[in-house]
Amino acid sequence: MLGGCAALFLLPPLVTFGFGALVFVMGKLSGAKYVRANELTYDLSADGKRVVFALNSPLSLLELATGKSTTIDTPGFPRALAYPTLSPEGKAVAFSAESDLWLASLDGKSVRRLTNDDTYSEFKPRFSPDGQKLVFARPKNNPIAPTGVFWSDSDVWTIRRDGTDLRPLTHSKYREISAPQFTPDGRSVIFAARVPTDDMGGSREALFEVAAHGKQPPRELFGRKAEDIGGSFVHDPALSPDGKQFVIISDKANPFNYDLCLLQRDGSGFRPLGLAGPAEKGTFEQPRFAPDGKTIFYLWKDALWQVSTDGKNAHAVAPLTVQ
Numbered sequence: 001m002l003g004g005c006a007a008l009f010l011l012p013p014l015v016t017f018g019f020g021a022l023v024f025v026m027g028k029l030s031g032a033k034y035v036r037a038n039e040l041t042y043d044l045s046a047d048g049k050r051v052v053f054a055l056n057s058p059l060s061l062l063e064l065a066t067g068k069s070t071t072i073d074t075p076g077f078p079r080a081l082a083y084p085t086l087s088p089e090g091k092a093v094a095f096s097a098e099s100d101l102w103l104a105s106l107d108g109k110s111v112r113r114l115t116n117d118d119t120y121s122e123f124k125p126r127f128s129p130d131g132q133k134l135v136f137a138r139p140k141n142n143p144i145a146p147t148g149v150f151w152s153d154s155d156v157w158t159i160r161r162d163g164t165d166l167r168p169l170t171h172s173k174y175r176e177i178s179a180p181q182f183t184p185d186g187r188s189v190i191f192a193a194r195v196p197t198d199d200m201g202g203s204r205e206a207l208f209e210v211a212a213h214g215k216q217p218p219r220e221l222f223g224r225k226a227e228d229i230g231g232s233f234v235h236d237p238a239l240s241p242d243g244k245q246f247v248i249i250s251d252k253a254n255p256f257n258y259d260l261c262l263l264q265r266d267g268s269g270f271r272p273l274g275l276a277g278p279a280e281k282g283t284f285e286q287p288r289f290a291p292d293g294k295t296i297f298y299l300w301k302d303a304l305w306q307v308s309t310d311g312k313n314a315h316a317v318a319p320l321t322v323q
Contacts, residue, residue: 043085048291052093053320054081074108083124088131096123114163126181133158135189137177156180169214175203179236184243192234205233222267240293247287247296258283273311
């Protein structure tokens, strides 16, 4: 996950939504490139059989049935990779690197930069169900900020797989965006965001759905109210394969104790799975539904875990370590 704020002075590494991995970022100043550290990110294949993950670089592929992992690291690949996402047909991977979006074949024989605009940075890509588009978070760059990114000016954008038709879906200048992704039918995009509440840096967290054509404003499904307390109300949403429910990370049930929680598509029926623990004991990250919709994969302490949707049988699947 990635976080930060614009300032005129140096800040320590920041933790997003009150928790998460530390991220060190060096902006596009004097030709410098973004350098990320200590952030493990992954994606599950559409068939649920493989995981692609990255910790800086290189990209790695893990076969869940055998536990065997291989790396994709050939000449032409950028450094400091994050947010890899597998195409639905399983032959390509998109990712963020050097603050831009890239697309590569899984055999490592081709790699192509999709964006290259010094005005913006691009993070957290996800493929559309037909594999032809990517949706992603796009904050504006700010050369006077320590991170080089103005996190208070982030929106959801899409681009075609061939690098054309770059367009915004939102115009809200969110303070941060989490896990934008297409719905299973490809007609909408869901995401979580910090919504500005004042001009002094105040914000609240909410879950949104916006039409994939971007011609209508986002619709809030679930969000923090004034009386709610805690560190992260809604983060890292993932939609089930049938599109009927979400899994999110939230401390709504017990402030500052983060849990995997289920919601119905309309934002009702909030239900924690009962895995919560204090933040200092490690937090859950990046939940993903398995193709059957009955199991949820997630990261915990640099390993891939899974749990059933009734909160039972939580166990480690494999460590995600770069060889």
